[in-house]
Every structure is written in structure tokens, then in C-alpha cells.
Amino acid sequence: QKEVEQNSGPLSVPEGAIASLNCTYSDRVSQSFFWYRQYSGKSPELIMSIYSNGDKEDGRFTAQLNKASQYVSLLIRDSQPSDSATYLCAAYGQNFVFGPGTRLSVLP
Amino acid sequence: EPEVTQTPSHQVTQMGQEVILRCVPISNHLYFYWYRQILGQKVEFLVSFYNNEISEKSEIFDDQFSVERPDGSNFTLKIRSTKLEDSAMYFCASSEGPGREYGYTFGSGTRLTVV
Numbered sequence: 483q484k485e486v487e488q489n490s491g492p493l494s495v496p497e498g499a500i501a502s503l504n505c506t507y508s509d510r511v512s513q514s515f516f517w518y519r520q521y522s523g524k525s526p527e528l529i530m531s532i533y534s535n536g537d538k539e540d541g542r543f544t545a546q547l548n549k550a551s552q553y554v555s556l557l558i559r560d561s562q563p564s565d566s567a568t569y570l571c572a573a574y575g576q577n578f579v580f581g582p583g584t585r586l587s588v589l590p
Numbered sequence: 591e592p593e594v595t596q597t598p599s600h601q602v603t604q605m606g607q608e609v610i611l612r613c614v615p616i617s618n619h620l621y622f623y624w625y626r627q628i629l630g631q632k633v634e635f636l637v638s639f640y641n642n643e644i645s646e647k648s649e650i651f652d653d654q655f656s657v658e659r660p661d662g663s664n665f666t667l668k669i670r671s672t673k674l675e676d677s678a679m680y681f682c683a684s685s686e687g688p689g690r691e692y693g694y695t696f697g698s699g700t701r702l703t704v705v
Binding site for chain 2 (some may be wrong): 514524525526528570577578579580582
């Protein structure tokens with residue numbers, strides 16, 4: 483199994499909807515998890531981190547971690563066109579390992 | 591807000607030449623990293639640096655690559671004898687503490703084009 487896997491998308495949602503982004507990871511990268519947003523041609527920007535099972539909310543973003551299923555997700559509420567970007571899941575083993583990213587498109 | 595600064599933003603070099611990519615991490619950060627992203631592909635780890643030495647490196651980071659912190663502010667990546675496949679966006683990142691706790695702050699990147 484690849485260390486961090488994501489559906490490449492694109493995921494299209496209408497403005498105002500909830501966008502749900504998913505990520506699975508292997509045993510080798512299981513200490514902590516981060517979501518980054520990357521606009522085309524730009525560097526990754528940290529959105530939030532999660533270490534413990536359950537949900538963590540930060541504004542319109544909610545990260546969910548299920549260690550038993552090796553699954554991390556990011557929910558974006560009230561999606562805006564400015565949220566259109568590639569979302570990178572990163573898991574920490576000895577260093578950050580990034581997934582390939584899911585491209586999100588929020589349609590006005 | 592503090593930033594990680596990278597120069598140049600774009601570098602074009604001929605195959606076989608050496609390039610030095612420069613980074614100024616956030617001033618109170620102690621951990622430094624280089625990542626690269628080939629166009630359309632995922633962000634890949636190259637090397638981490640702490641306490642003036644390499645702490646981890648990937649398989650990509652072979653003898654062609656080296657890193658240095660020549661003074662108290664700069665962190666450089668040297669690529670010797672560049673190849674066409676070295677063309678990528680190179681990101682420097684830094685963190686205040688161990689990345690597993692703090693996450694990384696990335697610079698805006700240097701786009702390296704080898705021709």
C-alpha cells in the first residue's frame with residue numbers, strides 16, 4: 483500500500499455545499515496528520531492538523547481521524563469558489579509524506 | 591506574518607550545470623526541509639536538517655544534492671550536474687519544533703527548469 487492515498491478528483495461541488503475530501507494511510511506514517519491547500523503554481527498552505535481519533539473543527543473546516551480504519555478526512559462547509567484548489571493530505575512518519583492531492587472545484 | 595523566503599523564484603540552467611537554491615527560514619524555526627514537486631506530481635521529501643546536520647534524507651537525495659546552512663539565516667540546496675529530470679518546483683520549509691507536532695511552513699518555491 484502506498485503511504486498516503488487520495489482520490490485525485492476532480493471533486494466538484496456547488497457553492498455553499500459541503501465538500502468532503504478523503505485520505506487513507508499506511509502503518510508507516512501514523513503519528514500525525516495534516517491537511518494542506520495548494521493553489522496551482524503555489525506552495526502548500528497549512529489548513530489544520532489532527533492527532534487524535536475523532537473530529538477537530540476550525541472555522542469552516544473539520545478534520546476527522548479514524549486510526550482503526552487508517553482514514554483521515556477534511557470537510558469544508560459552505561464551500562466558496564475561492565476554496566477551489568488541490569488539497570493535500572500529509573501524514574507524519576519520519577517526515578511528512580504527502581498524498582497526491584485531490585483537486586476541488588467549487589462551482590458558483 | 592513570518593514567511594519562508596526563497597530565491598530565485600525561477601531558475602533556468604543548462605544540463606550539467608550546478609545550481610544553488612536559497613532559502614531564508616522563519617527566524618525562530620529550528621528545523622529545515624527541502625521538498626520538490628515535479629509538474630503534475632506529488633510533493634516529495636528530499637531532506638530534513640536540524641542542529642547543523644542532516645537528520646533524514648530520501649532516496650532522491652543522492653550525491654548530486656547537498657544542503658548547507660552557511661550562516662544564521664540562510665539554508666541552501668545545491669544540485670550538481672543538473673539533469674533534465676531535475677526540473678521541478680523546489681520548496682523549502684521550516685518548523686519551530688518537530689514537524690509531527692508543528693507542521694511545516696513552506697516558502698513560495700523556486701521553479702527550476704533544466705534545458
